[in-house]
Amino acid sequence: MTKKTPEPFLPNKLPLDDLNDFILKPDIIDKMIEASNAMGIYKGFLYNTPNPMLLISPLLIQESVLSSKLEGTHATLEDFLNFEAGNDTPIEKDEMTEIANYRTALYDALDTMGTINNDDPGKLPLSNRIIKNMHKILLNNVRGNTKNPGNFKRAQNYIGSSTEISYTPVPPSHTEEYMANLENYIHFDEKKILIQSAIIHAQFEMIHPFEDGNGRIGRLLIPLFLYYKEYLPYPTFYMSEYFEADRNRYIERLSDISSHNNWLDWIDYYLDGIIKQASRNTIKANRLLSLYDEMKVLCTSKVNSKHAINVLDFIFKHPVFKSGQLKDELNVGSLSTVYNLLDKFTELGILTKSDEKRNITYYSPQIILSTE
Template sequence: MTAAPYVPEPLPPDGIDWEAHIPQIASANRALARYDGILQAIPNPELLLSPLLTQEAVLSSRIEGTQASLEDVLRFEANPKERINDAALADIQEIINYREALHAAVDALRTRRLDTALICDLHRILLTDSRGMDREPGCIRNIQNFIGRDAYVEHAIFVPPAPEMVPGALEDWEAYLHREEKDVLVQLSVLKAQFELIHPFCDGNGRIGRMLVPLIMYEKGLIRSPMFYISAYLERHRPVYYERLLAVSRERDWNGWIAFFLRAIEEQAEENGKKAKAILDLYDEMKRTVPEVTRSQYAVAAIDAVFRTPIFSSSEFYDLSAIPKESGAKILRDLEESDIIQLVQKGRGRKASIYIFPRLVVITEGDRL
């Protein structure tokens, strides 16, 4: 027997037990405020936290089944001509698209507010030249979709709203997005769940839903930079994540979902804060060490380049840092001899050498270590 399509209730949902959530609301907001304090102390968060953004793209895509790691993506970008199999290339393209969509969102939010039209723009970027490119990128679906273990709707675990209900459900979702609420994190948890349950696209709904978390935090003024990475927690707790969402659709158990999501915010804020602080400490250490090691006027440019992408080719390093090739080659030799960077692949002929800045990769991938 086929499950009936989910019928989204108007937002905010009835039955939120505000009193029961007060302790978790308080601790999640405190953790987020501490994280935002660390963000504000970072002189150039877009540059220094760039590897964390790529890792968020890796983990959000992994929830959907990709296998590529942060190292796979950075190695590919350092040497895009290297031969890899089609499945690995498809994984990497999805991750790069996710990161590009987040960059586009941050740029767009400087001049416009978050709405369904902007979300459609992000979806178009997400599916460009990837496995979902034939699934109507940027278009709200006009067919019935479902989530299941096979291609038969009769076996579906979850059936989203019928296509004729989707535009109205999204209008209600957007109206709630722009309303005032007693607590923004509870509002965010409701918006996140409802978006994924509406499942407005033919593909990519989970990734867009996770991308919305930092964007809504930023738009609502909870964080000064739209850099909050939720996917590590959701990947670690994937069965519970799906169970809590299904409980909303089947039993209207919003309180179970809200409690789960507030815990996710709190724990991930702590983890993100530790990583951001570790990156900032490493950056400060390199600002002392690299000038001593290289004795170069280009030391700061070199540091910024290796923090932007901790696996890189020599030619990429010259481009990112704008350091003349001769000076850049000497700096790379000095950094390698001092064990700050390591040679991954020696260049031959016109092929550039590939290097890694291992301490930054270790911090970024901390959840896997």
Template sequence: MILDIDLESRLDEANLALGRLDGMSVLMPDTSVLLYSYIRKEAVLSSRIEGTQSSLADLMLYEADGAPGVPVDDAREVSCYVSALEHGIDQLRRGMPICTRLMNEMHQRLMTHGRGMGKAPGEIRRTQNWIGARSAQEATFVPPPAHRVAQCLSDLERFINDQPERYPALRKAALTHLQFETIHPYLDGNGRLGRLLIPLMFVADGVLREPLLFLSLYFKANRGDYYELLQQVREHGDWEEWLWFFAGGVQVASTEAVNLAVSIMQLYTADGARIRREASRNEDALRVHHALFNRPVARRADITAFNEQDAASIDRGVAVLVDLGMIRRLCGTAGEPIFVYTAYLDLLNREDP
């Protein structure tokens, strides 16, 4: 049994880790660099839990207009996750609270393509669903009936927005995620949307400036415990064990995000120094390198949009970086070259916490 003092210590450690993550985002020269890539890493991991096989490289190649061999259906489905998260962030920035309307808008974007596109995207379910079997009679869990879902979501929305009273952000995120998954308000996509809400809640509560905390890797690595603890709360009200588990995930994911940011900055610095040392400070190569640091899979047009380089300058810079072994050149579906910053992608693909 977890003692209250042990749980409080665990929650304190998770909050400290969140503080370090937020502090790192302040110290980075440009958090959009990490945010662009880290959102896509989370999209791949969260979608894999639901059965897609797309890799991070597949997703980025798909976004860069594709390349032969990329599983387009899976990549398109993962790209919908990115769209849903980016919409949620944008609406928060515009002042919209986390509410049922925002959830519906994000769900609609999440389910635009892929296996769930025929299951009422953006609409609260009107029929019963269940988890873990082919029939409700054999299911491991049966969510609330359809006629109760709207009220359940209304209650959850008020809790998220501190009505009638404010609740500590970490505990609130943990309880909200569990309750959302218990309500299971949509016919499909509940797991992905439930995971999307976690970083949004930390941003909405002012704990994080940027939504850089993602728990999909932790949930995936501890999948058995995750589902068992959800059910323990539903059946026995064991909130303490769930809070312990969730706080551990926040601490692990925060630490991993900080370590990844440090590794990315070290790579950028080291490769920049190598270009200056081994390529006589080639200006074209340095500018392409800087662009690929911001978007590690890119076309000429992406690089031009970032730093206004013309095609000849880009090709000269690319030739230098290819010779140094920093990037590789692929051929897109229309014959257009796509440039891949391989060491950067390797860092993003790392899944060890």
């Protein structure tokens, strides 16, 4: 007997009427305090570090890999770094492009979007317009590029396997209505920002407004929302590592909302993730800062070139690369200048190079290891 496909689920509109029933429970209060403290330490790092976006860029690459992995890609961090350097990898190009698109979507949103108190008329609020544009970038030139990129779904989508559908999201006829409600809630003055981010992510996943790419857009909304609300000075807080570590639990907690209106366990689970990822991000960010400072001392004392710091910054953005990529970045006319710099950085132990006689790959094992 064929199992019946579940009817489309229509979640409660936001804000939740019974939110205080969840957040006033002693266990949740304790976790909110712990999560706020952990995030406070991480925020302190971001506020007190010059150019934290540069230092966090290796973590964004890792986030792009892990978020895409939740959607079925198989690439590792090293695979993607080699792909960006132009090296062959065992992973299909389509998967690599998906990872690159994830990072591009975040950067594009950052360029376009202001924050809640920003008075720049050229900047947009975090809105469905931003979300749709991220989706268009995400599906550019990859699998799923025929699934209405940049627009809400026109056909009903489903969650589950090819043999069993476990969840039917909001139907297309109600998607605009629910996404308008979600957009309004993004601008709603909820007193507990971390709880609000938990609700936004879950509600987006239950709506599943696009025909493909919903999981990745939903995860991108977390750092963008925290940045938009000026809870963080940069959109550099990522949850995919936590979700990917036990994806079954992640799915179960989301499913419990639609099946039993169990927001409490979702919020509890999400706050655990905030605590863990804030601590891990702080450790990794400080590790990268220490590494950058050590390398900067070496550069300024041992490399007699006006390009030395620019090379170091490039290495943090691209821990695996080819000489031609560095030449383009520095905008110098001669490759000999680039090779001299690369030889110096290799002698100092900042870079290691592959064994090929031509088309050599340069990489920084210390930066790569610092993200793990």
